Amino acid sequence: MLKRVHFGPSVLPFLLVGPQILITLIFFIWPASQALYQSVLIEDAFGLSSEFVWFDNFIELFEDVGYWESVGRTFFFSSLVAALSMSAALILAAMADRIIKVVLAYQTLLIWPYAVAPVVAGALWMFLFDPTLGIVAYTLDMFGYDWNHKLNGNEAMTLVVFAASWKMVSYNFLFFVAGMQSIPKSLIEAAAIDGAGPLRRFTSIIFPLLSPTTFFLLVMNVVYAFFDTFGIVHAVTKGGPARATEILVYKVYNDGFIGLDLGGSAAQSVILMMIVIALTVVQFRYVEKKVAY
């Protein structure tokens, strides 16, 4: 990954990497090591004394039913978000791929949600579903369904899944369209000459050839659902009602900043870090086919 032709040793390269290394050390490496350190300490509520407790924080965490519920909830939430946003995007992309001339027009209309901050997305959907005023809640009420995500945990989960998936549709759509457009047209034409209709072509040619894109998007959607949805949960449900939407990244924040359980929160951070590392490894396994070091 070094150029065949390069500059010789001098102070200059150190000055060039300096700023980034400095910021990385101060704001990434040091805090992360602090999180590791704190995860093996118990600190009293006033921060006056702390005690080294080995893996007690982790053991306590693993013995906590609430934590495991949050883990399960996070996986459930992530699967729903990935499934919903990816299938919606795939259908839209498949349709857009058919009408290539106007694909840009539809693309323009479909990419907006990417630009919307998670917390703002939460606000939009919350407003739609507001139990007293929301337009969707009102419509549901006309059909005799009494929507109230502030009281009903399942409804709260549905709402955050909607908001989270909505935001991700744009991203998935763009990648699916790009993936489909990179499939050689001659393949599709050959299949058509072989007598395969549009649906058949999609299931037997296009979808299998899209599998690298699909896999990549799956990883990205899971990463997104795990870490980037904090704003949605925070704005819409605050993890409630009765922890029904308390996913891991919200729990870290809540236990640390609100509950002031520093050791427990740090232990959770460490576990989250390991999840990120695992996902990054998976992602790089995929990417390394294209990226040669």
Added chain:
Amino acid sequence: MAEIHLNKVCKSYGDVDVLFGIDWTIFDGEFVVIVGPSGCGKSTLLRTIAGLEKITQGEISIGNRVVNDLEPAERDIAMVFQNYALYPHMSVYDNMAYGLKIRGLEKDEIERRVNHAADTLEIRDYLDRSPRQLSGGQRQRVAMGRAIVREPSVFLFDEPLSNLDAKLRVQMRLEIKNLQQRLGITSVYVTHDQVEAMTLGHRLMVLNGGYVEQLGTPIELYEKPATEFVAGFIGSPSMNLLKAKISGDGTKAEFSDHNSLYLASALPSQANRQVTIGLRPEHLMVNKTSQANMSIKVNAVEHLGADTLAHGEFEGCDEIVTLRLHGIVMINQGDILPLEIDPDKVHIFDTETGKRLE
């Protein structure tokens, strides 16, 4: 104006050696060509002269100045790259002027030099364009223009024509030759194309695997190839190389099928040794009289118009040879052609060392 001295130039990348002690003196105003197959080290050698690669051992001097530790910009050279290496975001004018600006030349002087070079190369009309808008041949001219404006004492060319189509290549070849003659600047030109090498160079260096196979004028290389490698490399179609053994008295080369060939001068010192006999396709004559030494059975015939190529095998063994016959000659597959071979045109190489035997 400058002489270039290469003194035991060695280059290695880590454990891999690419150049093994190259010695050469390139005279002032001379046009020399370094030729060889890909991977032979010819580009590396050129790049060490340019200063783009540091040599591991030896000494390079340009115009009596040792340049080993000088930056490329300080060596008073200019280089034309294979893919032209034009700065894509600059206009043709800026491409040519960039190096002069860095050297801090006056604006007027830069303009004078660029315009002069543009006139020489007939690219005056393109000065405002960006390289993207130019054809391959035009880009090539710009690349040369960038070299000319520097008014260097040495030109370095790294396969400058290999990205052009065949016709343009012939045309640009002539232009480069004329330009060099007119400017009289010492030039080193690297190519893998032996025709380019033969037509352009006053002298050639044939490089193979990091070693110099032969140094010489095009005619020397053609008439007296120093090694089997040079023999096979120079000339098209390439020389027929046949396995043979020198007879006990050293007067004949004997082939495996008991055919034999008298040598122009006896080689008693090589008696009973394995040799390689080189016969140029154009030196094999069809002779239907009794003087014929040998005969071949024709496998395939190619009519090129000016010449006719016949491929066939010696009767009784499977060595394939190629004949180049002048003009259109009607030959059929399966014909038996008796051949006459002029002993003076026979090249003999030691099979073991590949060296020429005389």
Added chain:
Amino acid sequence: MVENRPYVTFMAHAVLIFGVIIVALPIWVTFVAATHDELRMTQIPLPLLPGGHFFENLNEVLFEGVGSRGSPVGMMLLNSLIMALLIAVGKISISLLSAFAIVYFRFPFRMGFFWLIFITLMLPVEVRILPTFAVVADLGLLDSYMGLSLPLIASATATFLFRQVFLGVPDELLEAARIDGAGPMRFFWDILLPITRTNIAALFVILFIYGWNQYLWPLLITTDQSMYTVVMAIKQLLEAAEETPQWHLIMMTTLLAMAPPIAVVVGMQKLFVKGLTETEK
């Protein structure tokens, strides 16, 4: 399209239009809400067509803010803009420099630095919030633009992207530049930056959105109302809405919070798509 089947094409349009409606609905409803007055926004059912109070609401929100304690949204927009620009420009600058060093120089610990940068991929701000907060607090950067942007500036993604782009630049350009007498920094400014400018612009679009949409971090480190960003203010407005639902103003603020990034995405669609697909692949 391979064969001409009007029915299938019609279906495709129908599905896409349905998709666009679903995608646009929340945004449309927000826009509509921002064009009515307070009274209309308390009557069920809420309107689906725009009213005539857009500029009135805009004016109130921008210069006075929402509710009695709210600060003017205009100022928050400015804070958001400054933060987004600092993050985008900062990330691009340090990544360009470090990628340049890693690709074009041989120097001790080169790979060590590379891996150090690589590790940051694995440390999203969400998982290290507490200790990072502590660092920023110790440095006295709470309630400052530096505190808002610096911890988010180191980015492995951008470094990787530029590394990839630089590796694709033909070696001969550097050689030609060296023969022309250009040193490393001169080559960087005169050659490398200009020829990678579309990559830089594409990345800028993505990073601007990333910066603008930051939520958790500003929420933690700003306590001074004059440092609030518009995205984080949404949350406070939603909480206030429980007591005094001024939906017309809340939705106007929401509209303002998403308008700039949407404008960037739609206006620079080509660069945006390029940036997105390049940074992730």
